[in-house]
Amino acid sequence: MTVSAITVPKRAMVLAAGLxxxxxxxxxxxxxxxxxVAGRTLLEITLTRLKSFGVEDVIVNTHHFAEMVESYLAAHGGFGMRIAISREDVxxxxxxxxxxxxxxxxxxxxxxxxxNVDVLSEIDLAAMARLHAEQGALATLAVQARETSRPLLFDEHDELCGRVLKDGEREMVWPVADAEALAFAGIHVISPRIFDLLNEDGVFSIIPEYLRLAGGLAAAGEKIAAYRVDGAYWRDMGKPESIAAAERDVAAGLIG
Incomplete structure (x- = not known):
């Protein structure tokens, strides 16, 4: 696979700290x-997939059984990548x-x-990165048209404009009559200028910040863009039955 050194990121962060x-x-x-999953850890699967798209440097956050993750990465030589650790005491x-x-x-x-470490996919990360560069986006989110309890809302230009809350109410950052509800796939491409724009400190979710930035910066040309991956293989590894399903998918050749 040949990918562009200009548009495909060489760095990544893997979110692996959750309980x-x-x-x-x-x-x-x-x-x-x-x-x-089928004899390979979720961390190995994520790292080797990132490496296959040209990523060379990865930071992995740790918390739950942090020492196990760090020892595992050291024992496997970072799977041929330069690995840094961001340990979170909280x-x-x-x-x-x-x-x-x-x-x-x-x-x-x-x-x-x-x-996210707990998603498996066949999403074309190179194409996603190219779209991000072409759009000049602040962040680009892989999204799908599928059922989810917490969809994000996008306008006709595939720009983030809101989300659906737990009670079913829509939180909009600007009025869009026919906003499309899409499920986030847990993969982002982010421009580093975001670090100058994040107002929160300590414990906070990135999605509310995306919404704030999308609403506050839209007039200045900043955007949180959607990368549609409706036809790509994707599975959330959040439950034990998902692991069994993913192993069946591997056996069926749906995912490498």
């Missing part, structure tokens, strides 16, 4: 990052975890991937 409560009892004695959520890793991600001045 993995939905995966219990598999996470009673290990972090979710080290749960296996879980910082997606936004807080990202902001804590700013020292690693912003220096190159180039976009980077942010990838």
């Amino acid at each position: 993995g409560t939905r995966l219990r009892p598999l996470t009673n004695d290990r972090p979710k990052a080290l749960v296996e 879980l910082l959520d997606t936004g807080g975890g990202l902001k804590k890793a700013a020292w690693f991600l912003r220096d190159s001045g180039e976009p980077f991937f942010l990838h």
Whole structure:
């Protein structure tokens, strides 16, 4: 596979610090990052996939069984990548975890991937990165037309304009009559200038910040863009039955 060195990020962050409560009892004695699918850990699958698209430097956040993750990465030589660790004594959520890793991600001045460790996909990350560069987006989110309890809302230009809350109410950052509800796939491409724009500190989710930035910066040309991956293989590894389903998918050749 040939990818553009200009538009495909060389750096990434893997979100691996969570408690993995939905995966219990598999996470009673290990972090979710080290749960296996067909003999390979979720962390190995994520890292080797990122590497296949040209990523060279990765920061992994840790918390639950942090030492196990760090020892595992050391024992496997970082799977041929340069690996840094961002240990969180308190879980910082997606936004807080990202902001804590700013020292690693912003220096190159180039976009980077942010990838949940507990999703499996065949999403074309190179095409996603190219779209991000072409759009000049602040962040680009992989999204799908599928059922989800917390969809994001996008306008006719595939720009983030709101979300659906737990009670079914719509939170809009600007009025869009026919906004499309799409499910987030847990993979982002982010421009490092975001670190100058994040107002929150400590524990916070990145999605409310995306909404704030989309609404506040739209007039200045900033955008949070959608990358549609409706036809791509994707599976959330949040529950034990998802692991079994993914192993069947591997056996069927649906995912490598």
